[in-house]
Amino acid sequence: MSNYKQRVQYLWQRPKPVVVVGAGLSGMTAASYLTQAGVPVKLFEALDRVGGRTYTEQDKLGPVDHGAGYIGSTQTAVEALLEELNVKTHKVPGPDLLYTLSWGGKVYYMENVLQELLHDRLEWQESAAITQAIGDIYQKGEIIRSESGDPWNSKNSEILEWDKMTVQNWIDSMFPRIGNKFDNARTIFQFICRIPLGVEAHETSFLYFLWYFRNGSGLVQLLFPAQDKIVVGGTQQLSEKMNAQLPKRSQAQLNTPVLSINNDDSSKVVITPADGYPIEAERCILAMTPHTRDYIAFRPLLSPMYHKLPQRTPMGTTIKIHLFYNEKFWRVGKKLNGNATIFDGDSISQTYDCTAPGETPCLQAFYVGEVGRRMAMMDPAAREKDAKATIGKIFGNPEKANANIGYSEFIWENHPWIGGAPTGTCAPGTLTCYGNAVRTPTGRIHFASTETAQDWTGYMDGAIRAGHRAASEVLKELGKPEPKPLPPVPNVINDDLKMLNDMVNATNEKVNDSARETKNNQVRVCSYSPGLRITTINSPGSNPTIRISSSFQRPSDMEQAQQFLTQRFGNLSVGLEKFFSANKRKDKGLIAGLNKLQESIAAIGLQ
């Protein structure tokens, strides 16, 4: 055969590529696995760089991560990738030094925020209710997990109901607005929603919130250890290194958004990028945040839910700012680690010391949710000034806080092709109705991006897992062996629950101890049924007294308490019967039972 004929034949037989749209972590991961499996890949990226929501600016004072910055425990996929690419991490300063908590206009320095908050800053009733509420989130998360993990496939009426609630509705049900009794707890859970998602509790589906937290190894992991380490040299290098490892022809074609996808021929899919040359592909993977999927024109039109999902996954609002200093002034004197949590106020909500080894001291702070939106409308100087004022206050050193030698920020809110941070969110009704469009392939179109991840949704780890999963789907379709699975996410849910439980017990001990010391009384917490607490105080030489308090959240708690009390105080059973039946009719008003219960029993001696 002539050379020419051979070449023509080769060209005709040459396998069509798989097109990956988006060179963020997820698209890069997919492109890598496909390439490793010998599949030709074409990778298009709208921006002038790879990395998407990982974006490391080389500031003259050091590298700055404007997008994703932190990783932590149970994020084994990103750990594995870091190791593979030989990228180092650095632990953010932690419990060797003191954490900062700004709260109700006061500032506290402490060793463990969660623990000390629950022990020392709150009334024990409120602490108990908060712990119970955290337990509720864990419990419901497990229900979602046990039902295949994808709530949109569930027929469980409870799960469907959670998607009809906002996170705020759940907060209201757990912590009713009775005077200001639960104001602290309300603030805390609004904060817990706002911080990782960048949206307010009243904007977010409770089901989405539960799903997101469960996918991120549970509330404790997601809020704390997930921010344990930074990536030395910045997170964008993960995508850059993966890109460099691709064959030249598969490396990301920058500044080239995909504009349309034609999926009407069952033997191929045709992708048209902005350079104008349609490209025939075996399959394609869309690896961008869902709301931007609809920037692409699909022919024929996709099934309706694929067009509606993008209308209903708004990005959150997270503004990350960086302040460079000559010294870590927060360490001087007060020995602070630079990690602050600011519960109230209209300013930054968190700070971290994100200084990499040998780099200029750098403090990083977040504006999130509603405050973030307001701040996003201002100019950089206003943000810098505002942040420094808060930092000066919480670290007790306005002068030093003001003496920064550099400032760096980036606004994702109107960033083209991304449009917010850190991730796409869901208002009520979206997940159960349109969730199926999140990652179910349609025709020859597959979906990646962190929003499609089954673990660590919304995080770099999730982006990698989603890219791996989408590549696996495609390889399976092509009859190729699938890549070896990623390290699974270790299940630490039970450890966390145990820790929470220990904390509750420690709180009880502490109440006990402090009472014994200060008043020379003998205090014993003699019972703890959910929402019910009985404390006996035996001071030598005086009658024993009993303190009984209730903060029932659910009818079942009340039933349990009733059983317990009837067993313990059989002689009171008639009076108790009355109290509980009166309470039962009040449904949500259960909390109000406290006083009555105290009245009924407190006067009676108890050994």
Place this chain on the structure above:
Amino acid sequence: MSNYKQRVQYLWQRPKPVVVVGAGLSGMTAASYLTQAGVPVKLFEALDRVGGRTYTEQDKLGPVDHGAGYIGSTQTAVEALLEELNVKTHKVPGPDLLYTLSWGGKVYYMENVLQELLHDRLEWQESAAITQAIGDIYQKGEIIRSESGDPWNSKNSEILEWDKMTVQNWIDSMFPRIGNKFDNARTIFQFICRIPLGVEAHETSFLYFLWYFRNGSGLVQLLFPAQDKIVVGGTQQLSEKMNAQLPKRSQAQLNTPVLSINNDDSSKVVITPADGYPIEAERCILAMTPHTRDYIAFRPLLSPMYHKLPQRTPMGTTIKIHLFYNEKFWRVGKKLNGNATIFDGDSISQTYDCTAPGETPCLQAFYVGEVGRRMAMMDPAAREKDAKATIGKIFGNPEKANANIGYSEFIWENHPWIGGAPTGTCAPGTLTCYGNAVRTPTGRIHFASTETAQDWTGYMDGAIRAGHRAASEVLKELGKPEPKPLPPVPNVINDDLKMLNDMVNATNEKVNDSARETKNNQVRVCSYSPGLRITTINSPGSNPTIRISSSFQRPSDMEQAQQFLTQRFGNLSVGLEKFFSANKRKDKGLIAGLNKLQESIAAIGLQ
């Protein structure tokens, strides 16, 4: 001067046009007014037709309005346009014949749905609670109106709070889930949200709902008279006629989406449509539903809120289907007008007889909200079959219902450039945070589309008003006289409130009458304070009895009732005092007071 030079000079001096993006009713209206004022206009339309959400298909059996079909009272802008363009309307068959109501598995035929529903189908307590809830919507609508109308400008904490609630939250507060006591009321208000908006109560901001209903002249107008008439020959002709009246060079350039807008030169704005030729303009008007604004690439980027609003205004789901028949079989025997309301079930929610004079009998039906989404995934034959089954059942003639001679439908859900029906909606948090981006011009960019209207938002009337307003803004900027104002929307709020009140009184009368007739008792409703009702029954020869019922929704109702009762029954004041103070602590549990109150007073004679 030579001809050539003259021509060059003319070209340089020629005023730049105003570009209008989108040739729906709103863009067409803006283009018309600008043209009338002598301003050159360039109008781009992405689709292959003008009209946008008004789309009249010329079916072989007659014209079919797949988009907007109905107009009604207080829609004076669309009325004026119809008159100007000499387009006729036709009244949909109404109260001369019977309406159909499908409810709790039963079907009723009646003269006035609202009235008979409240009178005959519901317990009077539930009726009273519903009327009260309607009153609440009116009252809150007026609060929004009185604050400049645009809730995003309001600092009123109540208004801000309403944007943190879903419509479902409001329903829950008005009609708590106490057994099935308020199930009917709950269903009704969920329906009231779903029907005009195409989204579920749990998905919609209560503030948005209030604003939308108030802009549409209040709940009664929006739900009933707004669907009074059809446009003979279809609604799309409004846009077609306006387009034909424009000078050739200003007529809509079809199949030409605008892809990018460059607004970085303070002396002009540069618009690049898909034909690839950038055009310099004085100003531009974006006249499309907000979520599609972001399909356009803006340089420089707009202020963040302009990019976030499009992420947060998902379109509702409304599927309109048409069934053609040889005869109006619903009239035969039962004398139905073809207008049905179907409260329950998984099928169509409303039907209308939309037959224009001299045309083939045509029944039109809606699938909306969650049901609509499910039905949108099926194929047309499944929808046709399902709709006919329901129509057969509610009109009591399955055979005739099945004998349709034509079927026509259109799915807006995945329609490019529109993506749903009838309008863009808002989940909690959107309107107060991003509302300012709805219509506030930015640089040389102005905004039209029905979503930006201050009256009849979401309707054709609103689209026209928005186009007029945007044209006026631009003309003012150009130093040209503004067009004469559109006819204002007549304020009928008080008439409606009076009607509702009359209905309440009529209900009372009716209770009265029926009791008198059936039991030969003398019944007198002797008091009506919100949520409280006292009925005296004097049967000759036996002791008078008193029926007292309460269904307090708000603490203020209870206070009023307390005052009234203390005045009326001074001798009972001690007992009442106790009852009310016990009740006060229950907050949401107020409803439960009914039994107690009855117990306390019912045994005592009363003249």
